Amino acid sequence: MSEAPARRRLDPRLYQIGALAGLLAWGLLARRLDVTPGRAALLLAAALGAQYAATRIWRLPSFEPKSALISGLSLCLLLRTNSDAVAFGAAASAISSKFLLRWKGKHLFNPTNFGIVAAMLATGRVWVSPAQWGNAAFFGFLLACAGILVVHRAARSDVTFAFLAVYLGLLFARSTWLGEPAAIPLHRLQNGALLLFAFFMISDPRTTPDSRGGRILFGSLVAVGAAWIQFRLFRTNGLLWSLALFSLAVPLIDRILPGRRYAWAGNTTGPMPAKGVFDETLDPPRLLPGLLRSQPAGPPVLRVLRGEGGRPTL
Amino acid sequence: MAKGDARLFNRASQVVLVRDGDRTVLTMANDYRGDPKEFAVVVPVPTFLEREQIHVGERTVVEHLDAYSAPRLVEYFDPDPCMRVAMEMKVAAQDAAKPASAASRRERSLGVTVEARYTVGEYDILILSARESAGLETWLRENGYRIPDGASRVLGGYLKQKMRFFVAKVNLEEQARLGFSYLRPIQVAYESPKFMLPIRLGMANADGPQELFVYALTRRGRVETTNYRTVRLPADQDVPAYVKEDFGNFYKALFAEQVRRERMQTVFLEYAWDMGWCDPCAADPLSREELKTLGVFWLDEAPEAGRGGSNVFVTRLHVRYDEAHFPEDLVFQETADRQNFQGRYIIRHPFTGTIACGVGERYREEVRQRQEQEARNLATLTGWPLDPIRVKLKLPPPGGEKKWWERIWGGR
Numbered sequence: 247m248s249e250a251p252a253r254r255r256l257d258p259r260l261y262q263i264g265a266l267a268g269l270l271a272w273g274l275l276a277r278r279l280d281v282t283p284g285r286a287a288l289l290l291a292a293a294l295g296a297q298y299a300a301t302r303i304w305r306l307p308s309f310e311p312k313s314a315l316i317s318g319l320s321l322c323l324l325l326r327t328n329s330d331a332v333a334f335g336a337a338a339s340a341i342s343s344k345f346l347l348r349w350k351g352k353h354l355f356n357p358t359n360f361g362i363v364a365a366m367l368a369t370g371r372v373w374v375s376p377a378q379w380g381n382a383a384f385f386g387f388l389l390a391c392a393g394i395l396v397v398h399r400a401a402r403s404d405v406t407f408a409f410l411a412v413y414l415g416l417l418f419a420r421s422t423w424l425g426e427p428a429a430i431p432l433h434r435l436q437n438g439a440l441l442l443f444a445f446f447m448i449s450d451p452r453t454t455p456d457s458r459g460g461r462i463l464f465g466s467l468v469a470v471g472a473a474w475i476q477f478r479l480f481r482t483n484g485l486l487w488s489l490a491l492f493s494l495a496v497p498l499i500d501r502i503l504p505g506r507r508y509a510w511a512g513n514t515t516g517p518m519p520a521k522g523v524f525d526e527t528l529d530p531p532r533l534l535p536g537l538l539r540s541q542p543a544g545p546p547v548l549r550v551l552r553g554e555g556g557r558p559t560l
Numbered sequence: 561m562a563k564g565d566a567r568l569f570n571r572a573s574q575v576v577l578v579r580d581g582d583r584t585v586l587t588m589a590n591d592y593r594g595d596p597k598e599f600a601v602v603v604p605v606p607t608f609l610e611r612e613q614i615h616v617g618e619r620t621v622v623e624h625l626d627a628y629s630a631p632r633l634v635e636y637f638d639p640d641p642c643m644r645v646a647m648e649m650k651v652a653a654q655d656a657a658k659p660a661s662a663a664s665r666r667e668r669s670l671g672v673t674v675e676a677r678y679t680v681g682e683y684d685i686l687i688l689s690a691r692e693s694a695g696l697e698t699w700l701r702e703n704g705y706r707i708p709d710g711a712s713r714v715l716g717g718y719l720k721q722k723m724r725f726f727v728a729k730v731n732l733e734e735q736a737r738l739g740f741s742y743l744r745p746i747q748v749a750y751e752s753p754k755f756m757l758p759i760r761l762g763m764a765n766a767d768g769p770q771e772l773f774v775y776a777l778t779r780r781g782r783v784e785t786t787n788y789r790t791v792r793l794p795a796d797q798d799v800p801a802y803v804k805e806d807f808g809n810f811y812k813a814l815f816a817e818q819v820r821r822e823r824m825q826t827v828f829l830e831y832a833w834d835m836g837w838c839d840p841c842a843a844d845p846l847s848r849e850e851l852k853t854l855g856v857f858w859l860d861e862a863p864e865a866g867r868g869g870s871n872v873f874v875t876r877l878h879v880r881y882d883e884a885h886f887p888e889d890l891v892f893q894e895t896a897d898r899q900n901f902q903g904r905y906i907i908r909h910p911f912t913g914t915i916a917c918g919v920g921e922r923y924r925e926e927v928r929q930r931q932e933q934e935a936r937n938l939a940t941l942t943g944w945p946l947d948p949i950r951v952k953l954k955l956p957p958p959g960g961e962k963k964w965w966e967r968i969w970g971g972r
Contacts, residue, residue, distance in 0.1 A: 278791060280897075328898060370780075373895035380789035380825055424717035425693075429887035434787065480753040482786050482893045 258394060259312040262446060265390045266319035269442075272383075273323065279378055286322040288330060292337035293318030300345045313357070314341055316446075320358035323442060325365070327372045336365035336372065349497045352507070355490060356450040363490040366483075374483050379438025387438050391445035402451040404458055406444050408465030413444075416473040443485045455496055457505025464499055467492045572771035574622055575757060576745075578855040579894065580779045582753050585855025589622040589745040596682075596730040599743060600705055602761065603726045604718040606752035608675060609687055615747040616681030621850045622745055625775050627843035629831035629876035631793070631814075631903030633807050634840050638911040641923040670695030675724065681744060682735035688725040692716065696725070714760045749855060757890045759881060769824070769882045774890075776875040777856055782832045782897040783875040785890050789826045790877065793818060793903045794941060800934045800953055801907045810905075810942060815878065817943035824885040828878045832901040836870030840904075873898060907934075931955055 270286065273279035297314035300306070317340050327333050340361025344353040347360070365372040379387065395403045417431040434440075448454070448468055455461050471488030475481050576587035592599050671691035678685045690696035693716030700707045705727070718725070728746055762770060776783035784790035793815070803810045818828065835845055848859055856872055879890070910927045931953050939946040 327896065371896040373893070373897065375784060375790070375895070376786050377784075377789045380822075424720050425713050426717050427713075427887065433887045480755070482891075 257312070259316060261394055262316050263312065263319065265393060266316060266323065266446070269387070269390060269438075270319055270322050273379070277379060279323075280326050280375065281322055285330070285333060289321045289325070289333055289337045290315065290318040292334045293321065293341050296338040296341035300341065304345060313344075317341060317357040317361065320442070320446065321361055324358065324374050324439070325362050325372060326375055327365070327369075329369075329371055332365055332369050332371050335369075336361040339364050350500075352496075352500075353453060354496065355493045356447050356453045359447055359486055359489050359493070363486055374439070374486065376437065376439040376482065381433065381436035384436040384438070387441055391441045394445050394449070402449055402454065402461070405454050405461040405465040406449045408462040409448050409469045410444050412466045412469035413440075413473060416469065416477075420473075420477060440485065443489075448489055453493055453496065455499040455503065455505065456507055457500075457503040460496075460499040460503035460505060463503065464492060464496065467495070572773060573762075574626065574773045574775070576622060576625060576775045576777065576854050577755075577757070577783070577892070578777045578857070579755060579783075579892075580858055582751050583749070583857065584752065584755065585747060585749045585857070587617055587622060587745050587747045587854055589619060590743060592743050596732060596735060596743065600727065600729040601746070602700065602705060602707075604723045604758045604761065605687075605726045605748060605750060606723055606754045607750045608689075608724055609726065609748055609750060611676070611678045611680070613749045614678060614680050614685060615749075616683060617745045617747045617853055619742065619744055621846070621853050622775075624843060624846055624850060625854070625874070626773070628838065628841070628845060629775060629833070629874060630842050631795070631811050631830060631905065632840060632842040633799075633804060633905050633907060635801075635804065635907050635909065637909045638927075640911055640913055641915055641919050642917040670698050672696050672699040679731055679734060680746075682730055682738055682740060683728045683746060684731045685746075686725075686727040688727055690715075690719055690725075693719055700727075711761065717760075718758070747855060755892045755894075757892070759886065759889055760883075763881070763883045763886070769880050772879050772881065774875075774877040774879075774892075776877070776892070776894075777835070777851070777854060778873050778875070778894045779858055779871050780894055780896055780898075781873050782829070782895050782899070782901075783877070783892050784829070784895060785827045785877070786893045787888060787891045788879075788886065789822075790829055791822065791826045792829045792901055793878070795901070795903045795905065797937045797941065798906045798908060798930070798934045799938045799941070800931065800949065801909055802952060803905065803938065804907055810938075811903075813942035813944060815880070817941065819880045820943065824880060824882070826879075827890070829875065829901060830878050830903045831874065831876035832897070832899065833874055834870055834898065834900065835872035835874050838902075928955070 270279075270281075274281070274283065274286075293314045294311055297311060298309055301309045318337060321333075321337055321340065325333065325336055327336070340357040343355050343360040343364075344357050347354045362372065362374060395406070414431075414435065417434055418428075421428070421431040448465065455464050468485075468488050471492055472484040475484030475487055481487070574589040576585075576589070578585040578587075588601065588603070672695050673689045674686055675689055676685075676687040678687075688696065688699075690699070693712040696715050696719065697707055697712040715725075726748065730743065757772075757774065759770075759772065774783075799810070815828070835851070838845055846854075851859060851872060858871060861871065879886075908930065911923070915923060932950075932955060935946060935949045935953055935955060938944065938949055
């Protein structure tokens with residue numbers, strides 16, 4: 247990469263990679279997570295390999311490992327299976343979903359979410375242990391997760407806040423209705439999986455709606471859906487199912503409440519990414535050469551983003 | 561061969577949860593030894609129960625399941641260091657249970673509905689629903705159930721979730737007629753998405769932590785709690801040979817120490833295995849007939865294609881809990897994990913015969929180092945102080961080892 251523009255903001259993905267890697271190391275060493283170093287290596291290799299393959303297939307300007315690394319690390323933290331083949335498949339499908347399941351130049355699912363949900367549906371040999379973190383080191387965990395808010399400078403934290411506010415509200419309201427002591431909803435909140443989900447998964451700026459109103463709506467819907475699955479249907483992994491389900495509604499939310507598309511490495515009105523930092527979200531002609539040539543090009547900001555620098559023309 | 565006491569853990573309950581899809585068969589075993597007149601259970605259940613959904617099972621089957629899944633000690637005898645062969649023996653630890661107590665009378669009042677009334681085996685059983693918890697609490701009190709103060713809050717939560725209350729007490733005439741001197745486990749079968757175990761009611765009257773064993777029998781794989789961390793009991797460690805003399809005590813101390821280390825915040829996995837086999841076996845696997853009496857209803861169906869083993873997987877969970885550390889009921893999920901796990905501890909007896917070849921000195925040194933490690937393992941596992949263990953093993957005090965320079969020139 248060439249020299250970055252002065253005072254360019256830290257890429258939130260770097261923070262996320264650091265935080266996830268730290269949590270994984272802590273989980274392996276102190277929490278006896280059900281994941282071996284070998285399995286972690288397999289998941290990371292599969293995610294990066296799939297990203298590399300996609301880079302070649304779709305002739306992207308350069309290999310961009312950060313997102314794939316985040317997906318791989320998240321899978322290490324969440325996905326559990328006895329089968330290496332299933333683990334590999336989940337990681338590969340997580341990354342592939344970014345390139346295959348798209349709507350108007352935007353991928354539909356958070357890759358980790360898609361990888362886990364797809365593997366659960368397709369194989370039945372995958373599970374997630376939502377309580378694996380325990381609640382002993384909750385505040386340390388919270389701190390590590392909340393760090394992302396600082397890095398994002400709250401740019402896309404609205405979805406996290408909306409989700410947490412609605413979800414907490416539902417938890418406490420239900421407990422109050424049932425006459426349960428406050429210890430019960432508090433115990434449910436002190437959950438590492440919930441934090442990972444709220445700060446790193448649902449907040450994925452690439453799959454959330456473009457407008458602030460849309461994101462708040464989206465976060466609230468996911469919270470209601472998760473609570474419904476957990477407390478009305480009595481199924482596990484309500485968070486993951488709900489996010490996957492409502493991700494399908496994002497195109498609709500974007501239509502009703504349109505807004506500006508997000509790009510990594512700073513916000514879209516700030517300085518542009520350095521050379522080589524590109525947006526994976528390609529317009530259709532680029533995505534499937536020849537097949538969709540007659541389609542109109544994507545929004546102008548995306549084409550500028552693929553350039554070598556300069557300012558967006560919006 | 562040593563054997564653990566059958567009543568190692570006081571105030572322990574044993575529950576067998578047979579679960580597949582939304583179908584659950586719950587077996588509640590107890591070793592209640594007081595006056596049967598005083599015995600009663602009050603359990604929230606997710607649905608109304610027909611007479612045919614309730615059954616009285618056999619205690620021996622639960623005891624067998626306990627023995628089969630209990631932590632075990634394996635013994636190896638060092639061969640003549642000049643000639644290596646091994647032998648194996650095993651010892652199992654067992655545990656036991658005990659529930660709540662009370663008595664009963666009167667029909668209806670205070671918005672409480674007796675939805676059904678059955679006599680099953682030696683038990684009189686009521687299925688209750690209620691409009692509000694205060695009424696239910698009063699009803700239970702007036703009918704002689706010793707409901708602790710503050711239970712109505714807990715009852716209210718279950719009522720609002722439209723749960724029923726399963727109330728059982730001993731019918732003394734039936735018990736005398738049937739001729740059982742002990743109380744047999746009560747079994748209920750129901751269909752509900754809720755895969756949970758209500759523990760809050762029991763905690764309301766507890767004067768200290770309670771002990772619970774959950775044996776889950778499922779089709780796909782291991783069961784774990786989704787709202788509390790489930791951890792494996794530390795296992796597969798070498799311990800000093802004298803542990804065999806009181807393996808039950810070792811298991812108790814080990815469990816207490818692990819609970820302390822995890823700050824009483826976790827559920828412990830003690831056994832996870834395909835019901836088809838075991839290695840080493842603390843007891844034989846349960847027969848088809850035994851599994852059937854526990855309610856395994858899918859036995860006649862073929863195991864999933866492309867997967868070896870039988871179609872019953874057993875998980876033994878052990879939890880010590882109190883209200884401060886376990887505020888909410890246990891919620892479970894069945895995972896796809898079919899990895900076997902057992903609480904297995906190893907003792908290795910040194911060779912005691914005459915060592916006729918030249919490796920004797922080196923072998924004795926190896927054994928000494930090994931015993932040092934075993935002593936340390938035992939201290940870490942159980943929280944017992946290291947020094948008395950070393951004394952018991954006649955190990956030289958830590959400072960008494962040869963200095964490194966003494967070993968160079970064979971100093972003495």
